Amino acid sequence: MNTEKVSLPLVFDDAHDQTIARGLDRRTFLQRSLVAAGGCACCLHAGNLFARQLPPPITTLISPGCRRSKVKVAKLYLGVSKAHWPTPNMDLEGEMQRYEAAFGQMKKDFADVDFFVNQVVSKKEDLASIKEKLQEADGILLIHLSMGVGGVIREILTVKRPTVLFAAPYSGHEWSGFGAMRNEPGGENLECLLTGDLQQLAVAVRPFRAVHHLREARILNVTARTMPAAYLQSVAEKFGTQVKVIDLPRMLAAYEAIDPKTAEAETRQWIKSAAKVVEPPRSEIVNSCRLGLAFEKLMADEDATCITVDCYGSMYRKLPAFPCVGFVRLNDMGLAGICESDLTSAMTFLLLQGLSGRPGFISDPTVDESKQAIILAHCLGSRRMDGPDGKLQPYKLRTIMERQEGCVPQVRMRVGQKVTQAWLVGTDKLQFFTGEIIESPDTERGCRTKMTVKVDGDIEKLWQNWSHGLHRVTCYGDVTPDLKRFCRFKGIQLVNEA
Numbered sequence: 001m002n003t004e005k006v007s008l009p010l011v012f013d014d015a016h017d018q019t020i021a022r023g024l025d026r027r028t029f030l031q032r033s034l035v036a037a038g039g040c041a042c043c044l045h046a047g048n049l050f051a052r053q054l055p056p057p058i059t060t061l062i063s064p065g066c067r068r069s070k071v072k073v074a075k076l077y078l079g080v081s082k083a084h085w086p087t088p089n090m091d092l093e094g095e096m097q098r099y100e101a102a103f104g105q106m107k108k109d110f111a112d113v114d115f116f117v118n119q120v121v122s123k124k125e126d127l128a129s130i131k132e133k134l135q136e137a138d139g140i141l142l143i144h145l146s147m148g149v150g151g152v153i154r155e156i157l158t159v160k161r162p163t164v165l166f167a168a169p170y171s172g173h174e175w176s177g178f179g180a181m182r183n184e185p186g187g188e189n190l191e192c193l194l195t196g197d198l199q200q201l202a203v204a205v206r207p208f209r210a211v212h213h214l215r216e217a218r219i220l221n222v223t224a225r226t227m228p229a230a231y232l233q234s235v236a237e238k239f240g241t242q243v244k245v246i247d248l249p250r251m252l253a254a255y256e257a258i259d260p261k262t263a264e265a266e267t268r269q270w271i272k273s274a275a276k277v278v279e280p281p282r283s284e285i286v287n288s289c290r291l292g293l294a295f296e297k298l299m300a301d302e303d304a305t306c307i308t309v310d311c312y313g314s315m316y317r318k319l320p321a322f323p324c325v326g327f328v329r330l331n332d333m334g335l336a337g338i339c340e341s342d343l344t345s346a347m348t349f350l351l352l353q354g355l356s357g358r359p360g361f362i363s364d365p366t367v368d369e370s371k372q373a374i375i376l377a378h379c380l381g382s383r384r385m386d387g388p389d390g391k392l393q394p395y396k397l398r399t400i401m402e403r404q405e406g407c408v409p410q411v412r413m414r415v416g417q418k419v420t421q422a423w424l425v426g427t428d429k430l431q432f433f434t435g436e437i438i439e440s441p442d443t444e445r446g447c448r449t450k451m452t453v454k455v456d457g458d459i460e461k462l463w464q465n466w467s468h469g470l471h472r473v474t475c476y477g478d479v480t481p482d483l484k485r486f487c488r489f490k491g492i493q494l495v496n497e498a
Helices: 092-105 150-157 175-182 200-204 206-216 229-239 248-256 260-273 282-302 324-333 343-356 459-464 480-490
Strands: 005-010 019-025 071-078 113-121 139-144 163-167 190-194 218-222 242-246 306-309 336-338 361-368 373-378 395-400 405-411 418-425 429-439 449-455 472-476 493-496
Touching: 071 092, 071 150, 071 206, 092 113, 092 200, 139 150, 139 200, 139 206, 150 163, 150 175, 163 175, 163 200, 175 190, 190 200, 190 480, 200 206, 206 343, 206 480, 218 282, 218 343, 229 242, 229 343, 242 282, 248 282, 260 282, 260 395, 282 306, 282 324, 282 405, 306 343, 324 336, 324 405, 336 343, 343 418, 343 472, 343 480, 361 449, 361 459, 373 429, 373 459, 405 449, 418 449, 418 480, 429 480, 480 493
Parallel strands: 071 113, 071 139, 139 163, 163 190, 218 242, 218 306, 306 336, 429 493
Antiparallel strands: 005 019, 361 373, 361 472, 373 449, 395 405, 418 429, 418 472, 429 449
16 A cells, blocks of 8 residues: 655635645545434545544434435245255255345345345245235345246236346246246336346345435425426326425525534534635635535425525525535435536436435536547536445535636546436436546636546437436446336336437
8 A cells, every 4th residue: 555645735715724734644544424314324534635523414314325214125035845946955944044144244235225025935825915015115126046936926016016036047947938027017017137146136126225215305496486396296206206495584594503613613624624725715615514504404304315506596696605515515425415406417316326325426518529538527526426435535625617706626536437427307218328437637627526438339429419408417337237227117218328
């Protein structure tokens, strides 16, 4: 490990807080605990930066990895005693316990899951006592133990809940009919994982988690504009997501209710953890942090998981600060702070967050065909793109580029990282593409935080067929298989834009 000393100059406008951090060992870091719902600890590894202990959040809130209400999954083991495949000598209960041991070794992956049904099913009659209960499930996980269970699978599909079937090699010959079964009535609720990799059991529950996450999501929109009633109704009917307007007096009251001392403590953390503070005066950082704490308090009062602000519209210059720092703070915690009262961005962000456990990066793209790339840019960047327990990415505190005011974290995105960009069009179509970050530009053009993504596909096709606005939402990782399963379960057309 590299342990050379580094010097990190911190530049501030307020002489009281001017500091030079010298001689910091790269191994040195402090951890910060953000107590999310269920007591989930989120460790912040500062890398070549440094962190200080912060006071805990004002209250506990829902996040994808540690929820107040768990994802309800019915786990059913399908097998018949003395079946010829995989062997007539197989002990069904023993085989079930082998899988249960695997689940036990992956506790972290299922920390937010309630396996409220967990049993062996050998024939259709075994389902009679639990069929009504299966209706409560966010999803049904089927684990194929032996041949002879085709009729049981078809009976389970009549429940019409999202269903993922895990079938390891040698479990039986039924796999040869799974493709056809997916095209039968009710088969739209069936997805299959044919693999001997037991780690894929964690993958199997991802679409259920996204279904649950969207259904429990409550979005607060700080705006004076009239919201699109037809869209909100469609979103509520399709996903269960609710949206509520917060007016200016309510938002200002929440801001004034935050203890200035708490805002000062938050400010010191942001300043000390930054590689550099470039333009914003200290007063702007304080106001931004106080507004961020007000967001959290307001969301707790409203039992919300997401907040967005009409910052360039009806709320422009009416709040004590721009919301960017507050949004990043929420994204780092596993919640959602969304720019510009963009409800489509909010829904896409929540979907990607539910599937991956990681925040999205909302962007204004621009194209560079010479690199087969699209440059994704926005002034604020989430500092923990790997999720709430991931490493803190290097950042500077800057002004908003196009406004030359406010305070935003300019984040260096990780070169070499695979990413997925998506956009939920209405409630019935999802556009996406994937690529790899090849640069994290630091230029005085465009927005502050940028990533140059070499596109998997045809960049010319991508820009020529671009539709449905400028914004897109990007998360770390290739989540294409997870998007396919979720979209199948929800009846959404999935389109690769590239």
